[in-house]
Amino acid sequence: MATTASHCPYCALQCAMSLQTGADLPEQQVDHRPPVGIxxxxxxxxxxGLCKKGWTSAELINSAGRVTTPLRRVGSEFVPVGWEQALDDIADRLRSIGERHGKDAVGVFGGGGLTNEKAYxxxxxxRIALGTSMIDYNGRFCMSSAAAAGNRAFGIDRGMPFPVSDLDGAQTILLVGSNVAATMPPFIGHLEGTRERNGLIVVDPRRSETARLTDDGGGLHLQPVPGTDLVLLLGITHIVLNEKLYDEHYVQTRTVGWEGVRRSVAQWWPQRVQEVTGAPTGQLREVAHRLAGGRGTYILTGRGIEQHVDGTDTVTAAINLSLLLxxxxxxxxxxGTLTGQGNGQGGREHGQKADQLPGYRKITDPQARAQVAAVWGVDPDRLPGPGVPATELLGRLGEQIKALLVHGSNVVISAPDAGAVARRLAQLDLLVVCDFFCSETAxxxxxxxxxxxWAEEEGTMTNLEGRVLRRRRAIEPPQGVRSELWIMAELAQRLAAPGVWDTEAAAVFDELARASAGGIADYSGLSHELLDTEVEAYWPYPSGSAGTPRLFAERFAHPDGRAVMVPVRSRRHAPRPVATDELTLVTGRLLEHYQSGAQTRRVEELRSARPQADLQIxxxxxxxxxxxxxxPGAIxxxxxxxxARAELSTGIRIDTVFLPFHFGGRQTANALTEAVVDPISAMPEFKRTQVSVRRADPV
Ligand code: SF4
Known part of the structure; x- marks a missing residue:
């Protein structure tokens, strides 16, 4: 039996696994290929450790539901078509749409699960084959608020600026809006020591799997009204300042802006914070004192506080508190912030964001444009300017945007107001979806x-620590299946694009490394060959240097070396007038499923454990x-x-219901969420939606 070292295809923890191939494993189906074991x-x-998603991930490879030949729509049916014909037709139609409606009439939608090479x-x-500025990706729905807050505070956005293993020795950890026990269970191993030391504090409107870790011993669970996390953090900051629990020397020598923060939290007396959030004043004081009680304190945030219209400011409040302490x-x-998607970190560094070029640099920066254009072999003037963020891009489908290419994303499930997105897709002149399965978007x-x-290709991922990892090919793909690098190269050639279009991941990575040189996310010292042995490959990893496991020891990334404390204010703390029968819907994830569920719903063990969306009430x-x-409940x-089927639980507030977002059809939670966004990050409001709930007729 052969063994190939690789990493899990799913979340940002990127657990290491070995892929086993050999005739002595049970036979599987697609093209009678060799079986794969984990x-x-x-x-x-x-x-x-691996969670049940990781252990069962081999079932994706030989899944009976895989698409193994290009499909073309004819009326309401898909018919198989050869690669040459499919690519010729797609290139012709892209060219024609661009000529008739302008280059920005073609949109591109990427994903945070794509390898670094594909994202790049x-x-x-x-930008240079299609000439469009209209590119963004589903990471906009995931990490954009944390990224925006990190950039303005530290001058750099690396989710966790330290290795996960640093948490092992923590005395106190404040986990705000993250259910790691369900989303990345092996991560819990790094919280165990803190839990045993009674130092785990969880903020979540639900008594989630992670919140339950605080039950035994002296942990704390705060259960605020959904969407009031900003006020909660401002209130804790108020106590830290008022009771002089902050580190004055650190604040004076390593930060700027703290006087503004002091003024911005002055009004948030504990009693007022309790009125807005529902968190008792005693708990707020307890949290402030525990955080300030000595060394060994970490504050970690997740999507629960980030996926809001004030997500950037809420993360900023968490960072301000961290800096004060x-x-x-x-x-x-x-x-740190806990990245969600498998390559949520790398996916936002290499240029698939509307406003970015590789190396995590702004597309409006003349120096960055010149350098990247030179690597791509084009004139800088040929590069378009910034495009529009994901929600706006999807809102233009069928109007300004006539054609869309989708890679590694299932927007019909994952975008806000998903029903409207599905209707807009139907108005396009051309929709091309690259996927392993015929997803709801496909x-x-x-x-x-x-x-x-993942198991059929070479590539790299960057995990939640900013550590760059090697994925390796363990098995050849089914006949008829191609890599996205090959598809882009073929289309680029048909569109007469300038430059070199490699199809081997190692060569694309080398180009990526050159394009990133000198940028914030500098990969110029890395290569596939080096990553075969280098485990400590944290970016920035400049040429001739080594990786950087821990950031900010001496200075932050702003020119003066100081962190910027930005005063933030809550714009929505007054109780909203709502009809008495309205409840607040919170959406989130389950242990068994990943993202839109397009993959995990096809794995028998996961599907049978969680076959449908349940409404927690x-x-x-x-x-x-x-x-x-x-x-049956109708929301x-x-x-x-x-x-969704009702699941009664005392672990949720009486004014709140919870739906997982992994399901499609009549169970699509995002059919209810609104396409309103954070003005800074363009993150949609996923975590606070007003709904009515009634008992539905049995189907
Ligand atoms: Fe895969 Fe994440 Fe589970 Fe690890 S925690 S096995 S990376 S899904």
Whole structure:
């Protein structure tokens, strides 16, 4: 049996695994290819552990549902078509649409699960093969608020600016809006020591799997009203300042802007914070004192506080608190955000964001444009300017944007106001989706192009620590399936694009490394060859240097070396007038599924464990609405109606219900969420939506 060292295809922890191939494993189906088995592998992030998603991930490879030949829509049906014909037709139609409507009539939508090489090549393809500025990706729905807040505070955005293993020695960890016990279970191993030391504090409107870790011992769970996290953090900051719990020397020597922060939190007395958030004043004081109680304190944030219209300001409030306490850049303490998607970190560094070029540099920066244009072999003037963020891009479909290429994303499930997105896809002149499966988005396509999966290709990912990792090919792809690098090269050639279009990931990585040189996310010292042995490959990793596991020890990335504390104010703390029968819907993830569920819903063990969306609702609320355990529930608002089975739980507030977002059809949670966005990050409001709930008729 052969063993190939690689990493999990799913989340940002990127647990190490071994892929086993050999005839002695059980036979599988697609093209009668050799079977693949999964083994655990020791690595600093997962220490040999995998969650059930990782253990069952081999089932994706030979799944009966894989698309193994290009498909073309004919009427309401898909028919197989050869690669040459599919690519010729797509190139002709892209060219024609560009000529008739302008280059920005073609949009590109990428994903945070794409390898670094694909994310890089996609940005290049959009800008110099298609000539469009209209590119963005689903990471906009994931990390954009944390990224914006990190950039303005530190001058750099690396989710965790320290290795995960640093958490092992923590005395106190404040985890705000993250359910790691469900989303990345091996991560819990790094919280165990803190939990045993009674130092784990979880903020979540639900008594989530992670919040339950605080039950035994002296941990704390704060359960605020959804969407009031900013006020909660301002309130804790108020106590830290008022009771002089902050680190004055650190604040004076390593930060700027703290006087503004002092003024901005002055009004947030504990009693007032309690009125808005529901968190008792005693708990607020307890949190402030525990955070300030000595060394070994970490503050970690997740999507729960970031996926809001004030997500950037809320993360900023968490960073301000961290800076006041002197945590950032100090050994054994820090602030970090927990990236979600597999390459959520690398996916935002190489140019698939609307306003970015490789190296995490602004597309408006003349120096960056000149350098990247030279690597691409074009004149800088040929590079378009910034495009528009994902929600706006999707809002233009069928109007300004007539054609869309989708790579590694399932927007019909994952975008806000998903029903409207599906309707707009139907108005396009051309929709091309590259995927392994016929996802809900691919079902709307004119062409579905089947692509290789993680175990069938070489590449790199950058995990939540900013550590660059090697993915390796363990098995050849099915006949008829191609890599996205090959597809982009073929289309670029047909579109007469300038420059070199490599199809081997190692060569694309070398180009990426050159294009990133001198940027914030500098990969110029890295190569596939080096990554075969280098485990400590944290960026920035400049040529001739080594990786950087811990940032900010001496200075922050702003020119003066100081962190910027930005005063933020809550714009929505007054109770909203709502109809008495309205509840607040919070969406989130389950242990068994990943993102839109397009992959995990096709894995038997995961599907049978969680075959449908359940609506978590408090028993008293359910009783008021005439709903019993297991009853069908209808959740609705102006945008749509979703159906889910009622799951009664005292772990959720009486004014709140919870729906997972991994399901499609009549269970699409994002059919209810609104396409309103944070003015700074363009993050949509996923975590606070007003809905009505009623008992539905049995289907
Ligand atoms: Fe994969 Fe994430 Fe589970 Fe690890 S925690 S096995 S990376 S899904």
């Amino acid at each position: 083994g655990s592998r020791d690595f600093p992030t997962n220490r040999g 090549q996609l940005g290049k393809f959009a 002197g945590l950032c850049g100090r050994p054994g303490s820090g602030y 079902a709307h396509a004119d062409y579905v192009l089947p692509v290789t999966q 408090d028993p008293a609320t359910a009783q008021r609405l005439g709903i019993a355990e297991g009853d 609705s608002n102006l945008r749509g109606e979703v159906f």
